[in-house]
Amino acid sequence: MPQEFAQGRARGEQRADDSQQPLERAQAETQTDALDQVLDDIASTLETNAQDYVNSFVQQGGQ
Amino acid sequence: MPQLRDSGTHALTGSDGVDAPRSPQYGTGERIFGIETEYGVSMTGGERRIDARQVAATMFLPVVAQARSTNTYLRNGARLYLDVGSHPEYATAETRDPLDALEQDLAGESVIRKLALQAQERIRAKVGEHAMVHVFKNNVDSAGHAFGCHENYLVRRYVPLPVIERELLPFLITRQLFSGAGRVTDHGFELSQRADYLDEAVSSATTRARPMVNTRDEPHADPDQFRRLHVIIGDSNRSQFVTFMKLATTHLVLGVIESSVRAGRASGFQACTLADPNLANRAISRDITGRTAVRLAVDRGDGNAAWHPEGSASALEIQQYYLDIVRKAVTADPDSVSGTLPRTDVSRVLDDWQELLDLIAANDVAALADRLDWAAKYRLLSALGGHGRRIDPWRAQQLDMDYHDIVNGSVYPALVRRGMMRVLVSEQDVGRAVDRPPADTRAAMRGQFVREAMWRGARYSCDWTRLTLSEPVHGEVVMLDPFDAGPSPAFDEVLARLEKSASQA
Numbered sequence: 030m031p032q033e034f035a036q037g038r039a040r041g042e043q044r045a046d047d048s049q050q051p052l053e054r055a056q057a058e059t060q061t062d063a064l065d066q067v068l069d070d071i072a073s074t075l076e077t078n079a080q081d082y083v084n085s086f087v088q089q090g091g092q
Numbered sequence: 093m094p095q096l097r098d099s100g101t102h103a104l105t106g107s108d109g110v111d112a113p114r115s116p117q118y119g120t121g122e123r124i125f126g127i128e129t130e131y132g133v134s135m136t137g138g139e140r141r142i143d144a145r146q147v148a149a150t151m152f153l154p155v156v157a158q159a160r161s162t163n164t165y166l167r168n169g170a171r172l173y174l175d176v177g178s179h180p181e182y183a184t185a186e187t188r189d190p191l192d193a194l195e196q197d198l199a200g201e202s203v204i205r206k207l208a209l210q211a212q213e214r215i216r217a218k219v220g221e222h223a224m225v226h227v228f229k230n231n232v233d234s235a236g237h238a239f240g241c242h243e244n245y246l247v248r249r250y251v252p253l254p255v256i257e258r259e260l261l262p263f264l265i266t267r268q269l270f271s272g273a274g275r276v277t278d279h280g281f282e283l284s285q286r287a288d289y290l291d292e293a294v295s296s297a298t299t300r301a302r303p304m305v306n307t308r309d310e311p312h313a314d315p316d317q318f319r320r321l322h323v324i325i326g327d328s329n330r331s332q333f334v335t336f337m338k339l340a341t342t343h344l345v346l347g348v349i350e351s352s353v354r355a356g357r358a359s360g361f362q363a364c365t366l367a368d369p370n371l372a373n374r375a376i377s378r379d380i381t382g383r384t385a386v387r388l389a390v391d392r393g394d395g396n397a398a399w400h401p402e403g404s405a406s407a408l409e410i411q412q413y414y415l416d417i418v419r420k421a422v423t424a425d426p427d428s429v430s431g432t433l434p435r436t437d438v439s440r441v442l443d444d445w446q447e448l449l450d451l452i453a454a455n456d457v458a459a460l461a462d463r464l465d466w467a468a469k470y471r472l473l474s475a476l477g478g479h480g481r482r483i484d485p486w487r488a489q490q491l492d493m494d495y496h497d498i499v500n501g502s503v504y505p506a507l508v509r510r511g512m513m514r515v516l517v518s519e520q521d522v523g524r525a526v527d528r529p530p531a532d533t534r535a536a537m538r539g540q541f542v543r544e545a546m547w548r549g550a551r552y553s554c555d556w557t558r559l560t561l562s563e564p565v566h567g568e569v570v571m572l573d574p575f576d577a578g579p580s581p582a583f584d585e586v587l588a589r590l591e592k593s594a595s596q597a
Binding site: 060063064065067068070071073074075081082083084085087088 | 132133134135136141143144177178179226228233234235237239458471472475476484486487489490491493494502503506507509510511512
């Protein structure tokens with residue numbers, strides 16, 4: 030079942046829009062840009078076989 | 093229900109009515125901190141599969157070559173060993189301050205990472221150059237096996253076990269609002285990695301049941317004065333801010349508990365006693381807003397029935413209640429409390445704690461994402477899965493795990509590189525912590541002993557309270573007081589003996 034992550038109406042997550050003050054808009058833009066850069070950085074991870082990766086990790090329990 | 097094996101609470105004065113000689117720190121609020129982390133391992137990308145047991149064994153080949161054992165102590169005073177179930181485990185040296193503990197914990201990551209990269213080279217020679225070793229600083233594997241990050245706090249012996257259960261547990265359970273590492277599950281995003289995998293609340297039993305908190309009868313200190321509080325409920329954190337705050341806030345709460353017992357009055361924390369700690373823990377883990385109400389115990393002592401008389405409160409309210417009491421105590425006696433931590437500014441900790449609670453109350457995940465592991469993950473997953481796109485559940489789980497991979501993980505280093513994650517400790521300071529023990533605890537002696545013994549090719553062994561030299565000469569040093577950095581006369585003598593025998597070789 031697909032995961033859905035609700036996008037809260039929090040300050041930083043809003044796409045910059047005209048109703049925000051200039052500073053807030055700039056901050057929101059910066060955060061969105063930085064997040065996009067992170068997504069670029071992890072691009073090769075996003076191309077690997079996720080199920081294989083997950084299922085490779087099997088231990089016994091610890092103490 | 094496990095038997096509570098506890099050798100009893102030792103009263104403030106000796107049994108003959110005379111005060112026994114006390115450690116200098118017995119009367120202060122100073123603390124000894126330690127963090128033990130069990131790591132998970134895996135391998136991907138090879139021409140054939142290699143299981144966790146083999147990966148871990150390969151990682152420990154250099155350890156066995158040097159120490160003739162998978163259990164060894166290091167020149168920074170830490171313990172490194174291969175656990176049951178093939179978990180590399182690193183237990184930091186004793187520290188007096190949460191910042192020192194953080195540095196030592198990061199040193200542990202560095203040591204483990206280096207072993208993993210060496211193992212990766214060996215493994216690539218066997219199964220191809222695309223093989224990757226992963227070492228997860230997390231708490232659950234893909235099959236539901238759970239393992240831990242445990243905190244150790246030295247607590248004064250006169251605090252009875254039931255008091256710890258009543259008064260500390262609600263704090264530890266609600267602490268996950270900021271200390272939870274977050275977990276992608278098939279029933280939604282949870283705050284805590286461990287909430288679904290804990291059994292009893294408090295126990296003196298060890299391996300079978302998985303309690304949230306444990307007190308050990310081997311306090312690794314004078315058992316008349318101290319007891320070792322072993323907190324099992326915490327998640328493994330990558331966030332340096334969280335590791336620091338986890339320890340700092342717990343220390344402050346313990347301080348209020350201790351000073352209240354000493355003064356013979358109620359701390360006020362008993363108002364938060366939970367009716368069902370395990371149920372509360374799971375319910376809180378499923379709600380990132382912190383608003384789910386949990387049931388409080390019916391009998392919560394005098395004078396606090398006024399707080400939520402209807403008998404339930406949210407995690408946010410409980411955390412705020414703890415913060416308010418701690419702040420009052422600090423305000424009443426600021427010098428005394430600030431004197432308990434050599435490097436940490438207590439008022440700053442309180443302000444940061446308050447800010448976290450305010451941001452959680454506002455559900456401002458974006459603002460929290462540079463400090464809290466769960467928020468960083470949540471925000472990344474939202475960015476991937478938003479705008480009407482839904483994220484593939486395997487991908488979500490992969491990113492959850494990748495976040496904790498200290499060797500080949502891509503997510504956390506990207507967040508740090510892009511300035512999106514707070515970093516408290518420089519690479520240089522981590523390097524120093526790999527090399528040197530804390531200077532203000534008995535780890536200083538242990539570290540120096542190991543350094544000297546290794547350098548001279550001597551045979552030695554340690555445990556937390558003892559240093560033992562076996563070749564080329566015999567010697568033993570007992571270090572009962574974790575606060576005492578020495579060097580003791582016995583220590584000087586053993587080192588002198590070692591040096592002398594080496595120069596005669």
